[in-house]
Amino acid sequence: MSYRLRVNPITCDAHGVCAELLPEFIRLDPWGYPIVPRADLPADLVEHARLAAAACPTLALLIDRPRRRHG
Amino acid sequence: MTAVVEMRSPAGIRPRLLAGLHADGPTDLVGHELTFGPLPLDMRPRQLIDTVERSGLVGRGGAGFPTGRKLRSVADGRRAAVVVANGSEGEPASAKDRFLLTWAPHLVMDGITAAAHAVGATEAYLVLHHSATRLGAALQAAAEARNVAGIDPVPIQVVGIPDRYTSSEQSAIVQYLSGGPARPTFAPPRPHERGVDGRPTLVNNVETLAHLALIARFGDHWFREVGAASAPGSMLVTVSGAITRPGVYEIAVGTPVGQLLMMAGGPAERPRAILVGGYFGAWLPAEVAWPVPMAHAALRAVGGALGAGIVIVLPESSCGLAETARVVRYLSEETAEQCGPCMFGLPALADAMIDLAFHGGRRRAAEQVATLIPLIEGRGACRHPDGATQLAASALRAFRPDAEWHDRVGPCLGVRRRPLLPVPASAEGS
Numbered sequence: 472m473s474y475r476l477r478v479n480p481i482t483c484d485a486h487g488v489c490a491e492l493l494p495e496f497i498r499l500d501p502w503g504y505p506i507v508p509r510a511d512l513p514a515d516l517v518e519h520a521r522l523a524a525a526a527c528p529t530l531a532l533l534i535d536r537p538r539r540r541h542g
Numbered sequence: 543m544t545a546v547v548e549m550r551s552p553a554g555i556r557p558r559l560l561a562g563l564h565a566d567g568p569t570d571l572v573g574h575e576l577t578f579g580p581l582p583l584d585m586r587p588r589q590l591i592d593t594v595e596r597s598g599l600v601g602r603g604g605a606g607f608p609t610g611r612k613l614r615s616v617a618d619g620r621r622a623a624v625v626v627a628n629g630s631e632g633e634p635a636s637a638k639d640r641f642l643l644t645w646a647p648h649l650v651m652d653g654i655t656a657a658a659h660a661v662g663a664t665e666a667y668l669v670l671h672h673s674a675t676r677l678g679a680a681l682q683a684a685a686e687a688r689n690v691a692g693i694d695p696v697p698i699q700v701v702g703i704p705d706r707y708t709s710s711e712q713s714a715i716v717q718y719l720s721g722g723p724a725r726p727t728f729a730p731p732r733p734h735e736r737g738v739d740g741r742p743t744l745v746n747n748v749e750t751l752a753h754l755a756l757i758a759r760f761g762d763h764w765f766r767e768v769g770a771a772s773a774p775g776s777m778l779v780t781v782s783g784a785i786t787r788p789g790v791y792e793i794a795v796g797t798p799v800g801q802l803l804m805m806a807g808g809p810a811e812r813p814r815a816i817l818v819g820g821y822f823g824a825w826l827p828a829e830v831a832w833p834v835p836m837a838h839a840a841l842r843a844v845g846g847a848l849g850a851g852i853v854i855v856l857p858e859s860s861c862g863l864a865e866t867a868r869v870v871r872y873l874s875e876e877t878a879e880q881c882g883p884c885m886f887g888l889p890a891l892a893d894a895m896i897d898l899a900f901h902g903g904r905r906r907a908a909e910q911v912a913t914l915i916p917l918i919e920g921r922g923a924c925r926h927p928d929g930a931t932q933l934a935a936s937a938l939r940a941f942r943p944d945a946e947w948h949d950r951v952g953p954c955l956g957v958r959r960r961p962l963l964p965v966p967a968s969a970e971g972s
Contacts, residue, residue: 479728480728480881480882480923481726481727483882500883500887500917501890501917502883503882504882504921
């Protein structure tokens with residue numbers, strides 16, 4: 472079971488809070504919008520990701536429900 | 543502005559969608575019924591869906607999703623469904639949907655009614671761009687005639703949407719019909735789960751529905767008599783550029799690109815590259831494209847895309863980079879202004895492409911383009927930004943020697959040629 476992050480690009484306003492709270496996983500593009508890897512979130516970052524999602528001013532950072540690992 | 547459209551008898555196969563077309567005017571209800579006979583609605587909805595699934599019909603709007611599977615998921619919804627026929631044809635180089643709606647409106651409307659029957663819809667819309675006023679009026683009259691004749695259990699409502707490129711996207715149409723702005727929304731939920739007013743909604747391209755009208759009449763075996771087993775049926779294509787007889791043609795799915803171009807009288811000048819799939823497609827060197835079948839899988843295998851069946855021939859005297867730069871500029875001005883990577887990334891990509899094409903890249907423009915592409919791709923709510931990046935990336939591949947020349951030396955002579963790819967007037971001036 473593992474979590475993934477997703478950004479709602481319509482509500483995201485490039486505040487950059489997520490990249491500040493989760494720099495190990497999220498970086499910003501030249502325009503200040505988060506680049507979120509499509510890979511599974513490392514287990515030790517899940518709590519930080521929750522904080523980042525809650526801190527987003529537009530609630531644009533989404534944590535997808537755990538999915539079963541394939542293979 | 544758009545491709546020249548002339549009525550042509552499609553070479554190669556007997557016309558299906560375009561059967562019964564007359565040079566003296568659009569097919570009215572009488573002519574339509576004389577050609578195709580009545581639309582049978584006595585089949586059980588599930589039977590109709592099974593038939594469509596067996597036919598192998600996939601969407602003709604560009605994405606190529608299996609129509610039967612889409613019908614089934616909408617029919618499985620708990621609430622009463624909605625059917626939306628997308629006739630807004632946002633692609634400037636495509637003319638086939640307008641052609642079909644103009645000349646064979648009742649075939650599309652039969653398809654809407656067949657689809658409504660299959661999914662148990664209680665509402666049905668036919669969507670066009672606002673600016674298509676004359677076509678809209680003609681379709682309204684056609685819908686009236688059908689109501690008088692009592693053909694459609696669910697009356698078809700003709701609706702205009704704003705002219706912006708991204709408003710043709712299915713989630714934008716759904717949001718607009720629900721009373722919101724005509725802009726794409728963040729998925730999931732997708733329209734078949736929660737569409738117009740939260741109801742399961744079938745959004746299909748008008749050509750797809752016209753095929754559905756024929757499958758409901760003649761069955762899946764008949765549909766598969768044309769085309770390949772893996773990509774059956776016929777399709778409409780729009781051919782333009784340096785071609786002897788530009789226009790809309792009906793071909794068997796899987797007809798090689800070169801054969802289609804020979805049907806259209808052959809190239810008017812030696813071709814350098816071919817843009818297959820329109821502005822959501824990709825440039826292919828002419829000799830690469832020539833033998834490739836007009837089918838989703840075959841074109842994907844060579845780095846292309848079928849899209850909505852658009853084929854544009856670029857002559858050797860034109861500059862593919864200049865053509866691409868103008869189109870990317872246009873696409874950058876047609877964003878829905880919702881998602882940052884698209885809203886800011888596409889103008890940056892357009893600037894870099896224009897630098898490369900027209901201003902001499904100073905040895906860094908091609909690299910700049912290549913750097914921007916992965917920063918934009920896949921980061922919008924809809925596929926609009928991905929279309930622009932795919933086009934730009936394919937231009938760098940297909941015109942690599944030109945790109946190197948532009949970057950080191952400066953613009954080639956081709957940039958002075960009259961633009962070949964249509965870009966609607968509102969977005970000109972780059």
